[in-house]
Amino acid sequence: MQNPYFPYPVRIDEVITETEDKNLKTFKFVFLDPGDEKKFAYTPGQFGELSVTGKGEIPIGIASSPTEKGFVKFTVNKVGVVSTALHNMVPGDIMGIRGPMGNWYPWERMRGKNIVIVGGGFAFTTLRSSIVWLLDPANRKNYGDIHVIYGARSPGMLLYRDELMEWERRDDIHMHITVDRADTPDWKYNVGFVPAVTEAKAPPGDADTFAIVCGPPIMIKFTQPVLDKLGYSHDQIIMSLENRMKCGIGMCGRCNIGMEFVCKDGPVFTLNQLKKTPREY
Amino acid sequence: MRDLKIAKTDWAKGVEKLFGPYRVFGPKKEGLFHNFARLEKGEAPDFSCKNTRLSAKGLIYPQTEKMFEYTLDPNKPDHHVHKEPVKDYSPMAVLGIRPCDAKAFTLVKLNFDTPEYKDPYWIKNYAAATFVGLACDAPCHACFCTSAGTGPYDTAGLDVLLADAGDFFLAKVLTEKGEKLVAAAGWAGAGDAGAFEAKAKAAGDKVVSKVNTAKLAGKVTNDLHAAPFWEDLAFACINCGTCTYLCPTCWCFDIQDEVCGTEGCRLKNWDSCMYPLFTMHGTGHNPRGEKAQRVRQRFMHKLKYFVDKYGAGIHCVGCGRCVTACPVNIDIRRVAEIMNGYEPGKDCAV
Amino acid sequence: MNAMTDKIRQIARRLLEEGKVDMVVGFRKGTVPMMSEPCFIKDSARVDALVWDGNCGINLANYLTRRKERMAVVAKGCDTRNIVTHIIENQIRREQVYIIGVPCQGMIDKRKVKNLADGEVLSVEEKDGKVVVTAGGGEKSFDRTALLQDNCAICHHKNPALSDELAGELVRENPDVDRYEDVRKVEAMGAAEKWKFFDELLSTCIRCYACRNACPLCYCPTCFVDESKPQWVGKGQDPTDTRTFHFLRAFHCAGRCTDCGSCERACPMGIPVRQFTKKLEKDAKELFGWEAGMTLDARPPLDTFRPDDPGAFIK
Numbered sequence: 033m034q035n036p037y038f039p040y041p042v043r044i045d046e047v048i049t050e051t052e053d054k055n056l057k058t059f060k061f062v063f064l065d066p067g068d069e070k071k072f073a074y075t076p077g078q079f080g081e082l083s084v085t086g087k088g089e090i091p092i093g094i095a096s097s098p099t100e101k102g103f104v105k106f107t108v109n110k111v112g113v114v115s116t117a118l119h120n121m122v123p124g125d126i127m128g129i130r131g132p133m134g135n136w137y138p139w140e141r142m143r144g145k146n147i148v149i150v151g152g153g154f155a156f157t158t159l160r161s162s163i164v165w166l167l168d169p170a171n172r173k174n175y176g177d178i179h180v181i182y183g184a185r186s187p188g189m190l191l192y193r194d195e196l197m198e199w200e201r202r203d204d205i206h207m208h209i210t211v212d213r214a215d216t217p218d219w220k221y222n223v224g225f226v227p228a229v230t231e232a233k234a235p236p237g238d239a240d241t242f243a244i245v246c247g248p249p250i251m252i253k254f255t256q257p258v259l260d261k262l263g264y265s266h267d268q269i270i271m272s273l274e275n276r277m278k279c280g281i282g283m284c285g286r287c288n289i290g291m292e293f294v295c296k297d298g299p300v301f302t303l304n305q306l307k308k309t310p311r312e313y
Numbered sequence: 314m315r316d317l318k319i320a321k322t323d324w325a326k327g328v329e330k331l332f333g334p335y336r337v338f339g340p341k342k343e344g345l346f347h348n349f350a351r352l353e354k355g356e357a358p359d360f361s362c363k364n365t366r367l368s369a370k371g372l373i374y375p376q377t378e379k380m381f382e383y384t385l386d387p388n389k390p391d392h393h394v395h396k397e398p399v400k401d402y403s404p405m406a407v408l409g410i411r412p413c414d415a416k417a418f419t420l421v422k423l424n425f426d427t428p429e430y431k432d433p434y435w436i437k438n439y440a441a442a443t444f445v446g447l448a449c450d451a452p453c454h455a456c457f458c459t460s461a462g463t464g465p466y467d468t469a470g471l472d473v474l475l476a477d478a479g480d481f482f483l484a485k486v487l488t489e490k491g492e493k494l495v496a497a498a499g500w501a502g503a504g505d506a507g508a509f510e511a512k513a514k515a516a517g518d519k520v521v522s523k524v525n526t527a528k529l530a531g532k533v534t535n536d537l538h539a540a541p542f543w544e545d546l547a548f549a550c551i552n553c554g555t556c557t558y559l560c561p562t563c564w565c566f567d568i569q570d571e572v573c574g575t576e577g578c579r580l581k582n583w584d585s586c587m588y589p590l591f592t593m594h595g596t597g598h599n600p601r602g603e604k605a606q607r608v609r610q611r612f613m614h615k616l617k618y619f620v621d622k623y624g625a626g627i628h629c630v631g632c633g634r635c636v637t638a639c640p641v642n643i644d645i646r647r648v649a650e651i652m653n654g655y656e657p658g659k660d661c662a663v
Numbered sequence: 664m665n666a667m668t669d670k671i672r673q674i675a676r677r678l679l680e681e682g683k684v685d686m687v688v689g690f691r692k693g694t695v696p697m698m699s700e701p702c703f704i705k706d707s708a709r710v711d712a713l714v715w716d717g718n719c720g721i722n723l724a725n726y727l728t729r730r731k732e733r734m735a736v737v738a739k740g741c742d743t744r745n746i747v748t749h750i751i752e753n754q755i756r757r758e759q760v761y762i763i764g765v766p767c768q769g770m771i772d773k774r775k776v777k778n779l780a781d782g783e784v785l786s787v788e789e790k791d792g793k794v795v796v797t798a799g800g801g802e803k804s805f806d807r808t809a810l811l812q813d814n815c816a817i818c819h820h821k822n823p824a825l826s827d828e829l830a831g832e833l834v835r836e837n838p839d840v841d842r843y844e845d846v847r848k849v850e851a852m853g854a855a856e857k858w859k860f861f862d863e864l865l866s867t868c869i870r871c872y873a874c875r876n877a878c879p880l881c882y883c884p885t886c887f888v889d890e891s892k893p894q895w896v897g898k899g900q901d902p903t904d905t906r907t908f909h910f911l912r913a914f915h916c917a918g919r920c921t922d923c924g925s926c927e928r929a930c931p932m933g934i935p936v937r938q939f940t941k942k943l944e945k946d947a948k949e950l951f952g953w954e955a956g957m958t959l960d961a962r963p964p965l966d967t968f969r970p971d972d973p974g975a976f977i978k
Contacts, residue, residue, distance in 0.1 A: 033433045033436065034431070035397065035433045036431065036432070037380055037381070037432075037433075037579075037581075038381070039395055041393070064394075083395075085383050085395070085577065086570050086572045087570055088569065090595075111596055112595035115595065125393075126392065128395060275592070275600065276592050276594050278566070278568045279566075279568065281430040282427065282430070283427075283432055283564070283566075284565060284567070285564065285565030285566070285614075286584070286586070287592075288618065290534050291619075291621050291622040296430075308535065309534065309535070310534065310535060310538040310613075312600040312601055312606070313600050
C-alpha cells in the first residue's frame with residue numbers, strides 16, 4: 033500500500049529571491065530518487081505539500097511546468113512556521129515533497145479555446161506553470177488566443193520578471209503586465225489595478241473564451257463583476273482556491289467548502305460550482 | 314452466518330484462549346468511566362457498562378499516532394528522510410463493542426479508504442481487528458441509533474454479535490474473521506436464531522429517542538448554511554472538543570512534527586472543527602473564525618455534506634455520547650430536527 | 664415552576680420591554696436530565712424559555728466578553744465574581760451588563776446523582792430541599808445538600824458580589840466552612856507521591872479543552888497551547904504536554920479563580936481539575952488575603968506590588 037503521507041525526499045538545488053521585499057523565494061528541488069520524479073507527474077494547476085522535517089508541511093502551488101524536466105519549482109511566501117523555516121534553508125538541504133495534489137485547470141475542456149489568465153500578487157505560481165506549459169510547442173497549437181493580465185503592487189513585487197519580459201516579446205501570447213504604482217520612471221507597461229486592466233484589455237467573453245482567475249480575495253472580488261460585464265459565463269470562469277490544509281488528500285477535514293474538499297476536489301473550481309457552496313475560504 | 318450459544322463459563326474460558334493469537338481489547342473501568350483498553354491475560358472485558366465514555370474509534374485511530382520518524386543529524390546518511398516506524402498490526406480481538414460503534418467504523422472507512430488514496434495507518438489497524446459486538450438490550454435514553462441507520466442489534470461492521478441471555482450469550486458469527494476467532498476461543502454450541510431475533514426486536518422497540526432526517530438530502534446546502542437558526546443553536550457552545558473527541562464517526566485530524574534533540578517524528582492527532590485553529594490560514598484569515606460558523610460546520614458536515622457526498626445516510630450513528638457529555642447541552646437531535654424541518658423564508662422554531 | 668424562575672422571567676420581560684438591554688443571557692430547560700442550556704433572549708415574548716434550577720452550573724460570565732450588545736445576565740454568586748473580574752480586567756464595561764443576581768443554593772453534581780441512582784437517570788426533580796431522582800430501577804429521594812457539586816458544598820459566597828437587582832432573597836452564607844481540606848492533603852504529600860497523584864489525576868485527559876473553554880478566565884485570543892510561533896506545547900497525548908497545559912492554565916488563573924466549578928463540571932472524563940486551581944486560590948487567600956471578584960475597588964494581587972509581599976524573591 034502506497035503511503036500518501038510519505039514525502040519524497042528532495043534536495044534544494046537553487047533558491048531565487050523573487051521580490052524586493054524578499055518575502056517570496058522560488059525553490060528548485062531535485063528528487064533524491066529519480067523514480068520519484070516520475071511518480072510526481074503533474075498538470076498545471078496542481079499543488080504539492082512541502083515538507084520541512086521537524087517543522088511540518090505547507091500546501092503550495094507548483095510553479096514549474098511538466099514540460100520542464102529534472103526538477104520542480106515552488107514559489108513560497110514567508111508567512112508561518114514552515115515557510116519561515118524554508119526561507120532559511122539553502123541549496124543542498126534535504127527536505128520532502130508530497131503530491132501532486134488536487135485537480136488542475138480544465139485543459140481538456142479548454143482545448144481549442146481562447147484563454148485569459150488573470151493573476152495578482154504571489155498567486156501567480158500555478159499560472160506561471162500554465163503559461164510555460166501552454167507555450168510549449170506541443171501544446172500551443174491546441175489553444176486559441178492567450179491573454180495574460182498580471183498585476184503586483186510595484187515592479188519589484190512581480191514574480192518571474194525575466195520570463196515576463198521574455199513573454200512580452202513573443203507574438204503568440206498577449207501580455208498585460210500592470211502595477212498598482214510604478215516607482216521607476218522607465219516602467220513601460222500598465223499602471224492600475226488588475227480589474228481595471230482586465231476591463232480595458234481582456235477580450236469579450238464568448239463560448240470560445242475561458243478566464244482563469246487566481247489572486248488575492250480583493251482582486252477576485254473586483255474582477256468578477258468585470259468579467260460579468262465582459263460577458264463571461266460563470267461556467268467558463270475558472271478559479272483556484274486556498275484554504276488551510278494538512279493532509280492534502282481529502283481526509284483531515286479542514287479545507288472543505290460545503291461537501292467539496294479544496295485539497296482533493298479542488299483547488300480549481302468554476303465560478304458556477306463555487307456559487308453552490310458556502311463561501312468558507 | 315451461523316448461530317451459537319455460549320455459556321458464560323465457556324465465554325470466560327474462551328476469552329482466556331484468545332490471549333496469544335490476539336491482542337485483546339475490551340471495556341475497562343478507568344476512573345469514573347469505562348473505556349476500551351488492552352487487556353492483560355487474566356483480565357476479562359467488563360460488560361457492565363451501557364457504553365464506553367469514549368467510542369471505540371481510538372483502537373483503530375489513536376488520538377496520537379506516529380506516522381514517521383526521522384533524524385535531523387546531518388552526520389547520519391538518511392538525515393531528513395521520513396521512515397515509517399515499525400508497528401504492531403498483529404490480530405486484535407475487540408470484545409464488547411456496541412453495534413453503533415462498529416457501524417461507525419464503516420462510515421469512517423469512507424474517509425480513510427478511498428478509491429484515490431488509502432490511509433495506511435487506519436486501514437492496517439482496521440484490517441487487524443476482529444469485532445465481537447455486544448448487542449444493546451437496554452439502550453440509553455439519549456440513544457437514537459434506529460434513526461441513524463443502525464440499531465441495538467445491527468450487525469454492520471461486526472464479525473460476531475453477542476446477545477446477553479443471562480447465563481449464556483446467544484451469538485451470531487458473521488464473517489470469516491469471526492469464524493476464526495470463535496474457533497480460537499473454542500465456542501461451538503449450536504444457537505437459537507429465533508430467540509436471537511426475538512431479543513433484537515424487543516431491543517429495537519426500546520429505543521425511544523427518534524430523529525427525523527429524511528428531508529436533509531433534499532435541502533439546498535446554501536439555504537441551510539444561510540439559515541437564521543445557527544446563532545441561537547451555537548450560543549451555548551464553548552467550542553471545546555468534547556463532542557468531536559467522544560464521537561465514533563468524527564475523523565478529522567491534525568499533522569504535527571515534534572523534535573527532541575536531533576530525533577523527530579511526524580504525528581497524526583485528533584483535531585476538531587470546534588477549534589479556531591483548525592481552519593486558520595497562515596495569514597491570520599479564518600474562514601470559520603466565529604463560533605457559530607464552527608458549530609454550523611459540525612452539524613452541516615454530519616447532517617448535510619456527508620449525506621450528499623456519500624449517499625450513506627447521516628454521519629452519525631446515534632450513540633448519544635455528544636448529547637450526554639456536551640457541557641452545555643447542545644443536542645444533535647434537536648439540531649437535526651430543526652435542519653430537517655427548515656424551509657427558507659418560513660419561521661423556524663428554535 | 665419555582666419562584667426564582669418566575670422572578671427571573673419578570674425581570675427579563677421588564678428589561679426587554681423597557682429597552683434597557685438588547686438581550687438577556689440566562690438558561691433554558693435542557694434536553695437531557697440535569698442539564699440547563701445557556702441561552703439568550705432578545706424578544707420579551709420569549710422570556711418564558713428562561714429557567715433556574717440546580718443544573719445552571721455553567722458560568723455565564725463566560726458568555727459576556729467580545730459582544731456589542733447591552734446585556735442582562737442571570738448570575739449566581741460565583742458568576743457575579745467572575746463578572747467583577749471581567750470588569751477589573753477590562754473585558755467588559757460595567758455599564759454594558761445588568762446583573763440579575765441569583766442567591767444560590769448550590770448546583771447539583773450530575774455525577775453524584777448518576778452514582779447514587781439505580782440505573783440510568785431519567786428525570787430529576789427538586790422540591791423543598793429534596794431531590795427526587797427517577798432512574799431505570801426506580802425512584803429515590805435525596806437531601807439536596809448530599810448532591811451538591813464539591814465546589815458548591817464548600818462555597819462561602821453564595822450571594823451575588825455585585826448585582827443590579829436580585830431574583831430572590833439572600834441566602835445564609837457559610838463563612839466557617841473548611842475550603843481547603845483536600846488541598847492540605849496534597850500539600851502534605853512528598854514529591855514522589857504528589858507526582859503520582861497528579862499523573863493519575865490526568866491519566867484520562869483527552870485534551871478536549873472543555874475545562875479551559877468553560878472557564879470565564881480563559882478568554883485569551885490565542886491560548887498558549889495553541890500558539891505556533893513559538894510552539895510552547897506539543898499537541899499530542901504525551902503526558903508532559905498534558906501536564907504542562909493543566910499546570911500552566913492553573914497558574915494563569917491564580918488570584919482570579921472564583922472556584923465556580925465550571926471546569927470540573929465541563930470535563931467529559933470527570934477529572935477533578937479544581938485540584939490545580941484550588942491550590943492557587945488558597946495561596947491567594949493565605950498570602951495576600953485575596954478572594955477574586957469580591958470588589959471593583961481593589962486590584963488583584965498579581966497585578967500590584969506591595970512592599971510587604973510575602974515572597975522573598977521580590978525584595
